[in-house]
Every structure is written in C-alpha cells, then in structure tokens.
Amino acid sequence: MSMKSTVPSAQPDQFVHDHLPPPEQWPELRFDRPELEMPAQVNAVQALFQRAQQAGHAGRPLLRSDERTLSYAQAQSEVNRIANVLTVDLGLVPGNRVLLRGGNSVAMALAWLATVQAGLVAVATMPLLRAKELAAIIAKAQPAAALCDVKLQDELKAALAADAATAGLKLLVFNTGGAEVPHSLEKMAARQCEHSTPCPTAATDIALLAFTSGTTGTPKAAVHTHRDVLAACETWPRHVLRATPDDIVMGSPPLAFTFGLGGLLVFPMWAGASVYFPSIPYTPEAMVQLIGRVGATICYTAPTFYRQMAAFAQQHGIGKLRISVSAGEGLPDATRQLWKQATGLEMLDGIGATEMFHIFISSPPESVRRGAIGRVVPGYEARVVGEDGQELPRGQVGKLAVIGPTGCKYLDEPRQTQYVKAGWNYPGDAFSQDADGYFFYQARTDDMIITAGYNVAGPEVEAALLQHPAVAECGVVGRPDDERGQVVLAYVVLKPGEAAGAPLVKALQDHVKQTLAPYKYPRDVVFVSQLPRTETGKLQRFALRQQAMQTPSRNPTT
Structure with a gap:
C-alpha cells in the first residue's frame, strides 16, 4: 500500500521539492501496519512533544548534561523561543534550509528541533x-541561515567567505557560555516568547537533508520528510x-548522522526517555565511566568503540546499562563476544542507512543468531537478489534490496538510479539469508575482492584477523594484481607492545588460513598506526582502496 498526502505543502520555499528526483525514480513507500498510518498533515517535532504530553511526560527529563537538565515542557519552551528567533528575528520562511554545526549538546538538540518545528x-x-x-x-543545500557552536565557527566562516553567493547568509552562534558574543542564539532566544505555533507541514514536507558520511567517496544529500521521521x-x-x-540514553554518534539523530x-x-550529552569528548574509558556516573541504560556507538571499551567495562563495570546498540558498520563476531565476556550483555546489532533514515534489519538480544545481523524489522521487507533483481535461493550471497515506509530520495543527484530500482532500495550491501530469515552481512558490494576467480568479503577477513591477540584494528581491501x-x-593496527615484522605477517596469514578458507588469507599485510575513518567511526575502505593502488607488494606470497 502506498500513502500519498492530499494536503498542500506548507513550505513556500520549494527548493528541495523542486530538486528531488523525478517521481518515477522514487522508492515505493509502504504503510501496511496500523502504527504506520499517519495523518496527511503532521509536524514531526510537534507530534513528538504532543505524544510526551499526552503520556504525562511533560515534567520528566528529556535533555541532560552536567550543566543543566530540561524537562519535556522546558525543552518545548526553549524550542519555541528558538523557532521564533528563526522566523521572527531572521525572517525565515518554511522550506528555507538552516545549516546546523555543532557537536552533541543540549543546545544542538534544541536547534535541530526548533528548525524542524518551524517548517x-x-x-x-x-x-x-x-x-x-x-x-x-553549502553549495548543494543553499542554506538561508546557519546556527553554529561558537567553538566551531572558524571553518564555517572560512567556507562562507570563499563563496560570494553566501554573503547574505545569517549566522548565529550558540553554546557561548554566557560570554558577550554578538548574534548569540541564546541571547536572542531569551528575548522571545516561549509560545510558538508549529508550522502545519504536510506529512510529505521536508524535515531534513542528511549528508552521507562519505564511506564511498563524495557525500550525497538524502532528503527526509516529517513522515519519514515518525515512520522511523x-x-x-x-x-x-x-x-x-x-x-537514560547516551552514545557517540553525532546528531548530524541519522544513526545519532534517531x-x-x-x-x-x-x-x-531522556538523553545525556557529555561536556567532554568521548574516549572509550570516559564513556564507560560516564555510563556508571550518569546511570545510562542504553548506549549507542560503533563496533570499534565497543571493542576499545571492553577492557574498561571489565575494570569499572557498566552500572545500569541494559542495552548496547551497535550500528554504523559491520559488527565482527569477535567484538560481540569480547563485549559479552566483559559485560554480560548481548549486543543489539543492526544495519541501516542514511538514505533509509535508520535501522531496517536487526534483532533484539534475546533473538540473536551468532554471525547474523538479525531479521527484517517489522514495517520493512528485505530480500537478497541477483543482478536481475530476482530473489536468490536462501544461503546464496547477493545484493540486499529493501522496501518499507522510508526510502531514498537524493537531492539533485544522478546516483539516485543506482540506489532505487523498480521501487526497491539498494543500500549497496552484499548479504545472504538463512531459512529462518536471518540476514548475514558479507560486505559492501564494492568491498568484494575477486581474486583468482574467488569472491572474498573484506569484512570477513577483518573479523578473522581481529580474533588474533596481536591485532587492535584492521581494514581489508583488494589490491590490483x-x-x-x-x-x-x-592494513593492520597492532596492540601496544606487539612487534611488526615478517614473523608476525606469517603468523597472521596462518591464523586466517586456519580460520577461513585458505584462499581468503591476506597475501599482503601492511602495518599502520591508524586507519582512515569517518567522523561517525566507519572504516573508509574506499580510502584504503585508493592507498592500495599505490602500495607495492611488501610480503612474499606464501
């Protein structure tokens, strides 16, 4: 079933609407569960605040930090004040884009909510x-205003100065800490009324542009509507x-990343529930200590971070933590077992995509099947298909195709037809599916290494290498031959005290040969001090592939 809004857009600035792909390239959206039936006119932020109020949560905490805690009602008042700054003081109209730049903080969360509530x-x-x-x-989104953490304004100002077209853009800073700063969002908001009427957006009006994290190269802008946010x-x-x-929720993914935003x-x-934002950057040890101090019960971060946190969790304990969510990249079973041994918690794994807004394959801890990410989330349908788009027999490796209440619509992007085919979304992952419906991640489809006629999934070799006691991190790609x-x-990062050299190369190669089919072992091993990652913690294999093009063979074939 497809759901279409019959309410006209409330966004007079139609820039994003006008730069969507042609309708024939859109994904099919399905709303075939009762909870996915939504009104044609809905404002996502207004709906979330109303839901909390109707449930009696107005006085409960929503946003926490070491400096302040805001209840749902207090947060709504602050959101209203900021929305009034945007629409009254700055004169912005619904559909205008607002660039938001800041780390995870109460102020950043309020700025996002106010922007979307104002249409x-x-x-x-x-x-x-x-x-x-x-x-x-900025060139792609063409924002009319920017809200920026005061500590991060230099790079933004440099970007704006480089383009004469941005001369009229209005820039306000936040998180000024009470300092006398011109154009402070906090000072302007304090002068505004705490009441504001949310924009009566159509469900299909645009709420956000989410720029992809760049694991595959040039970032793209994924468009999400108010209905997408609520459907997620x-x-x-x-x-x-x-x-x-x-x-009480905490975690490391930035609010600028849909994994973090959700x-x-x-x-x-x-x-x-409530969410805690730290005043200091997370390190693995600091996150474990804060989990205990804050009383956090749910944590979100990437597999690499959990792997680094495990020793500290064993040392300090994990307090009241009951759910640890892993997403953003494939979860190696070695990391899952390491975390479980350290904490007693079974990781909640999932795979999602910026283009789909959030997770669409996952399993709760009580339904985990070792090695699998999980089963399709209710509301979505997923298949493993061949090159012709037809579903493959269970157990065979193919491309993942997904359909549901959210889907990919890029802003002004020729790669739309690579992601959406015949209404289905193709996130670019290779999977297999077993007879019980569990999905097993193999690799990004561009991470498949074809060597002497064999298909080798880079993440599978990484998972094997991570089981070796000398390996801290690794990334596996194909080198032209x-x-x-x-x-x-x-590419291998060693644990402290481990000696790089030919004996360890052979030990790692032998270890992989004993763990996987022998043809999958790395014929070349390069020891490095760190791996290229996105800000969200994802391994940038495309950067490693580029590096591999310049990397001569360092090890004799064994």
Whole structure:
C-alpha cells in the first residue's frame, strides 16, 4: 500500500521539492501496519512533544548534561523561543534550509528541533568537517541561515567567505557560555516568547537533508520528510529497541548522522526517555565511566568503540546499562563476544542507512543468531537478489534490496538510479539469508575482492584477523594484481607492545588460513598506526582502496 498526502505543502520555499528526483525514480513507500498510518498533515517535532504530553511526560527529563537538565515542557519552551528567533528575528520562511554545526549538546538538540518545528529544513553537519567540505554542502543545500557552536565557527566562516553567493547568509552562534558574543542564539532566544505555533507541514514536507558520511567517496544529500521521521520511530524503536520512559540514553554518534539523530534525540523523545550529552569528548574509558556516573541504560556507538571499551567495562563495570546498540558498520563476531565476556550483555546489532533514515534489519538480544545481523524489522521487507533483481535461493550471497515506509530520495543527484530500482532500495550491501530469515552481512558490494576467480568479503577477513591477540584494528581491501586480478591486502593496527615484522605477517596469514578458507588469507599485510575513518567511526575502505593502488607488494606470497 502506498500513502500519498492530499494536503498542500506548507513550505513556500520549494527548493528541495523542486530538486528531488523525478517521481518515477522514487522508492515505493509502504504503510501496511496500523502504527504506520499517519495523518496527511503532521509536524514531526510537534507530534513528538504532543505524544510526551499526552503520556504525562511533560515534567520528566528529556535533555541532560552536567550543566543543566530540561524537562519535556522546558525543552518545548526553549524550542519555541528558538523557532521564533528563526522566523521572527531572521525572517525565515518554511522550506528555507538552516545549516546546523555543532557537536552533541543540549543546545544542538534544541536547534535541530526548533528548525524542524518551524517548517524549515535542518542541514546538520559533522563537527570535524573543514571549510572545503562545508563549502560543498553549502553549495548543494543553499542554506538561508546557519546556527553554529561558537567553538566551531572558524571553518564555517572560512567556507562562507570563499563563496560570494553566501554573503547574505545569517549566522548565529550558540553554546557561548554566557560570554558577550554578538548574534548569540541564546541571547536572542531569551528575548522571545516561549509560545510558538508549529508550522502545519504536510506529512510529505521536508524535515531534513542528511549528508552521507562519505564511506564511498563524495557525500550525497538524502532528503527526509516529517513522515519519514515518525515512520522511523514506529519501526525499529517500537519493535526491537523497546525503550521505556525510565531509560537514560547516551552514545557517540553525532546528531548530524541519522544513526545519532534517531538514537540520541528522536527515538528517546518517542519513548518518553531522556538523553545525556557529555561536556567532554568521548574516549572509550570516559564513556564507560560516564555510563556508571550518569546511570545510562542504553548506549549507542560503533563496533570499534565497543571493542576499545571492553577492557574498561571489565575494570569499572557498566552500572545500569541494559542495552548496547551497535550500528554504523559491520559488527565482527569477535567484538560481540569480547563485549559479552566483559559485560554480560548481548549486543543489539543492526544495519541501516542514511538514505533509509535508520535501522531496517536487526534483532533484539534475546533473538540473536551468532554471525547474523538479525531479521527484517517489522514495517520493512528485505530480500537478497541477483543482478536481475530476482530473489536468490536462501544461503546464496547477493545484493540486499529493501522496501518499507522510508526510502531514498537524493537531492539533485544522478546516483539516485543506482540506489532505487523498480521501487526497491539498494543500500549497496552484499548479504545472504538463512531459512529462518536471518540476514548475514558479507560486505559492501564494492568491498568484494575477486581474486583468482574467488569472491572474498573484506569484512570477513577483518573479523578473522581481529580474533588474533596481536591485532587492535584492521581494514581489508583488494589490491590490483596482474596475475590474480586482485590480491587480499590487510592494513593492520597492532596492540601496544606487539612487534611488526615478517614473523608476525606469517603468523597472521596462518591464523586466517586456519580460520577461513585458505584462499581468503591476506597475501599482503601492511602495518599502520591508524586507519582512515569517518567522523561517525566507519572504516573508509574506499580510502584504503585508493592507498592500495599505490602500495607495492611488501610480503612474499606464501
């Protein structure tokens, strides 16, 4: 069943609407569960606040930090004030884009909520982006205003100065800590009324542009509507996460990343829970200590971080933590077992996509099958298909295709037809599915290494290497080879005290040969001090592939 809004757009600025793909390239959206039936006119932020109020949560905490805690009612008042700054002081109109730049903080969360409640389009950006990267986003999104953490304004100002077209863009800073700063969002908001009428957006009006994290190269802008945000709440959070109003949520993914936006803001609001934002950058040890101090019950981070946290969790304990969510990249079984041994908790794994907003394959801890990510989340349908788009027999490796209440619509992007085919979304992952419906991740489809006629999944070799006691992190890609087409190349970060050299290379190769089919072992091993990762913690295999093109063979074939 497809659901179409009969309510006209409330966004007079139609820039994003006008730069969507042609309708024939859109994904099919399905709303075939009762909880996915939504009104044609709905504002996602208004709906989330109303849900909390109707459930009696107005006085319960929503946003926490070491400096302040805001209840749902207090947060709504602050959101209203900021929305009035945007629409009254700045004169923005619904559909205008607002660039948001900041780390995870109460102020950043309020800015996002206010932007979307006002019918504006939130364009949140990763805190570590530099001027050149910000300039590319600004050129694509064409924002009318920017809200920026005061500590992060230099790169943004440099990006704006480089483009004469941005001369009229209005920039306000936040998190000023009471300092006398001109154009402070906090000072302007304090002068505004605490009441504001949410924009009566159509369900299909635009809520946000989510720029992909760049694991495959040039970031793309995924468009999500108000209905997308609410539909995401009614799928994975309802059926798998099952958070409660007593939960305190924390984690490392940035709010600019849809994994973080859902996990650390939208989904806690839907559940009536609260979320804690730290005042210091997370390190593995600091996160474990804060879990105990804050009383956090749900944690979100990437597999690499959990692997680094395990020793500290064993040392300090994990307090009241009951759910640890892993997503953002494939979860090696070695990391799952390491975390379980350290904490007693079974990891809640899942795979999602910026283009789909959040997780669509997952399993709650009580339904985990070793080695599998899980089963399809209620509300979605997923298949493993061949090149012709037809479903493959169970057990065979093919491309993942997904359909449900959310889907990919890129902003002004020729790669739309690579992602959506015949209404189905193709996230770019290779999977197999067993007879019970469990999905087993193999690799990104561009991470498949074809060597001497064999298909080798890079993440599978990484998982094997991670089981060796000398290996802290690793990334596996294919290196072009005249004789074999490609050879398996492993970039390895060693644990402290381990000696790089030919004996360890052979030990790692032998270890993989004993763990996997022998043809999958890395013929080349390169020891490095660190791996290229996105700000969200994902391994950038495309960067390793580029590096591999320049990497001569360092090890004799054994």
